[in-house]
Amino acid sequence: MPEESTKNDFIREIVSADYAAGKYGGRIVTRFPPEPNGYLHIGHAKAICLDYGVAREFGGTCHLRMDDTNPTKENMEYVESIIHDVEWLGFKVAPEDLYYASDYFEQMYDCAIRLIEKKLAYVCKLSPEEWESVRGNSTTPGSEPPGRAQSVEENLDLFRRMRAGEFEDGAMVLRARIDMTSPNIHMRDPALYRIRRIHHFRQGDKWCIYPMYDFAHCLEDACEGITHSICTLEFEIHRPLYDWVLDNLGFDPRPHQYEFSRLNISYTVMSKRKLLQLVKENHVRNWDDPRMPTIAGFRRRGYTPEAIRRFCDILGVTKCNSLTDLALLEHCIREDLNVSAPRYLAVLDPLKVTLRNYPEGQIELLEGINNPENPAAGTRQIPFGRTLYIEKSDFMLQPPKGYFRLAPGAEVRLRYGYFIRCEEVVTDAEGNVTEIIASYDPSTRGGSAPDGRKVKGTIHWVEATRAISAEARLYERLFAVETPGASDADFLTELNPDSMRVIEIKGEPALGELPAGTRVQFERQGYFCVDPDSTREHRVFNRTVTLKDSWAKQQGK
RNA sequence: AGUCCUGUGGUGUAACGGUAGCACAAGUGAUUCUGGUUCACUUUGUUGAGGUUCAAAUCCUUACAGGACUGCCA
Numbered sequence: 001m002p003e004e005s006t007k008n009d010f011i012r013e014i015v016s017a018d019y020a021a022g023k024y025g026g027r028i029v030t031r032f033p034p035e036p037n038g039y040l041h042i043g044h045a046k047a048i049c050l051d052y053g054v055a056r057e058f059g060g061t062c063h064l065r066m067d068d069t070n071p072t073k074e075n076m077e078y079v080e081s082i083i084h085d086v087e088w089l090g091f092k093v094a095p096e097d098l099y100y101a102s103d104y105f106e107q108m109y110d111c112a113i114r115l116i117e118k119k120l121a122y123v124c125k126l127s128p129e130e131w132e133s134v135r136g137n138s139t140t141p142g143s144e145p146p147g148r149a150q151s152v153e154e155n156l157d158l159f160r161r162m163r164a165g166e167f168e169d170g171a172m173v174l175r176a177r178i179d180m181t182s183p184n185i186h187m188r189d190p191a192l193y194r195i196r197r198i199h200h201f202r203q204g205d206k207w208c209i210y211p212m213y214d215f216a217h218c219l220e221d222a223c224e225g226i227t228h229s230i231c232t233l234e235f236e237i238h239r240p241l242y243d244w245v246l247d248n249l250g251f252d253p254r255p256h257q258y259e260f261s262r263l264n265i266s267y268t269v270m271s272k273r274k275l276l277q278l279v280k281e282n283h284v285r286n287w288d289d290p291r292m293p294t295i296a297g298f299r300r301r302g303y304t305p306e307a308i309r310r311f312c313d314i315l316g317v318t319k320c321n322s323l324t325d326l327a328l329l330e331h332c333i334r335e336d337l338n339v340s341a342p343r344y345l346a347v348l349d350p351l352k353v354t355l356r357n358y359p360e361g362q363i364e365l366l367e368g369i370n371n372p373e374n375p376a377a378g379t380r381q382i383p384f385g386r387t388l389y390i391e392k393s394d395f396m397l398q399p400p401k402g403y404f405r406l407a408p409g410a411e412v413r414l415r416y417g418y419f420i421r422c423e424e425v426v427t428d429a430e431g432n433v434t435e436i437i438a439s440y441d442p443s444t445r446g447g448s449a450p451d452g453r454k455v456k457g458t459i460h461w462v463e464a465t466r467a468i469s470a471e472a473r474l475y476e477r478l479f480a481v482e483t484p485g486a487s488d489a490d491f492l493t494e495l496n497p498d499s500m501r502v503i504e505i506k507g508e509p510a511l512g513e514l515p516a517g518t519r520v521q522f523e524r525q526g527y528f529c530v531d532p533d534s535t536r537e538h539r540v541f542n543r544t545v546t547l548k549d550s551w552a553k554q555q556g557k
Numbered sequence: 558a559g560u561c562c563u564g565u566g567g568u569g570u571a572a573c574g575g576u577a578g579c580a581c582a583a584g585u586g587a588u589u590c591u592g593g594u595u596c597a598c599u600u601u602g603u604u605g606a607g608g609u610u611c612a613a614a615u616c617c618u619u620a621c622a623g624g625a626c627u628g629c630c631a
Contacts, residue, residue, distance in 0.1 A: 069631080136627095182560090186627090191628085212629075216631095234624095235625095236625070238626095318563090321563065321564095322569065325568045372589095404592080413590060521593085
């Protein structure tokens with residue numbers, strides 16, 4: 001029985017109708033077929049959630065298939081990262097559901113032979129340039145390629161010799177014999193096999209001919225008994241060829257291809273080619289650099305699989321070209337982290353505060369709530385003393401109207417601590433503020449005043465001698481901007497050289513003591529993730545900064 | 558230029574001939590020991606023009622706009 005789904009997109013409608021009609025005997029099989037030539041990115045997550053989601057909802061299965069038909073760019077590292085990322089997203093990859101397109105090379109070869117025997121394929125000796133003139137273009141139909149005149153025996157012999165390695169790379173290809181006048185260029189005798197003497201990471205040197213996508217993919221689907229082959233819009237124009245191959249080889253019942261629009265997110269580079277370029281040219285450390293929009297990068301950035309799945313769910317599935325607002329992704333991450341991330345006090349850019357009426361050398365412990373959204377998260381003890389650090393941005397010498405943190409003569413609350421009042425400001429020769437001398441109100445311990453007086457501002461702080469200093473690597477939001485219409489050449493110039501900077505954190509507890517992968521929210525500093533790989537922490541995002549920006553903007557007006 | 562696909566608030570989507578709804582974003586106010594969270598409210602939409610119909614976002618025609626395609630990549 002299909003499980004209840006709240007989603008109702010056109011893909012699910014098709015699957016539902018086929019399921020109800022018993023089209024495949026009530027069996028639903030989908031597949032997610034990445035080429036292992038790079039790491040998975042957030043765009044793949046949408047496809048993964050769709051492919052696995054549909055299968056699960058209809059009691060079917062989803063195959064993870066490595067589409068390894070072009071060995072020039074593929075390797076095992078990518079295979080491993082893909083499996084890891086799919087599982088991390090929350091979709092179990094059972095050994096029996098893991099497939100490799102290259103395992104079907106023998107069957108694909110047999111299918112090619114059958115097409116030749118049916119006079120539906122022939123060996124073409126034309127060079128790419130010669131083929132271009134025969135093929136015609138969108139306005140002029142193609143002409144009869146010379147290879148079409150060859151006999152079945154001749155083609156069989158040539159194709160067998162292609163496999164046997166008798167010809168140079170690129171000397172000839174196997175082509176389907178379809179329609180040289182078709183308005184769909186993909187139907188003008190498309191190439192089925194090419195000669196490539198390249199070591200395949202799984203098949204070794206067993207093959208020197210490799211099948212093309214259009215020939216291979218539909219056969220992979222058919223071999224695995226896929227019922228619904230869901231892919232992105234750019235393959236729409238390939239569908240007639242998908243159908244042609246399977247129908248002419250007599251697969252019945254056979255899989256059908258359905259297309260949905262791929263994910264685009266504002267300010268986000270979503271092209272494997274460009275991401276590879278960022279890695280190759282050392283603009284980022286690797287595919288899993290937290291600045292990358294890859295699944296692995298998001299993991300190190302502190303995004304959770306739940307949040308990413310939620311994002312994919314609310315995206316919807318359509319055939320419209322769309323550009324999703326990055327704010328929607330961030331909303332999903334925030335929504336999840338808000339209820340799950342423990343809070344800690346931390347100061348990124350410290351300013352010394354001395355409480356002149358607090359006993360020298362005294363340290364007391366104050367109680368802080370770990371997560372206001374979740375009482376089960378409990379409380380913790382925070383050391384407090386005479387010398388503290390606060391955030392530089394939480395003090396202003398000449399506060400504008402509407403600023404309710406610390407300023408000369410003003411009173412603020414130290415979160416979970418005391419009310420303090422700024423009484424004196426120490427500056428250096430250049431006039432920079434180097435220290436605040438303040439007094440604290442002993443009756444406000446814990447943060448509330450017995451006389452009921454209110455303070456508008458609550459700031460975070462750390463005790464100077466007990467605070468742990470930790471090096472933190474902060475990544476600013478996104479490093480590259482891709483707007484619709486931006487050319488390939490533009491996009492690298494958008495890289496921000498300041499996007500990575502190292503600063504000092506005075507905070508508690510020791511970040512190194514937090515388990516790797518922990519997400520914490522530093523009070524008013526945004527969410528951070530303790531990097532599972534380096535135990536450094538990454539800022540996930542910081543809504544406070546956004547608010548500060550808009551506040552600053554208001555002041556500027 | 559040709560062929561195919563797609564047009565619903567700023568963005569992403571729902572409504573399958575019968576009340577244009579939801580989420581994000583934006584704005585206003587309230588709450589708050591995070592300028593966070595939460596809550597309430599508000600703004601903004603069927604690409605244009607014709608038809609069919611008692612009734613059209615939905616069906617038809619057409620114009621316009623956007624996208625995909627012209628690898629021996631996937």
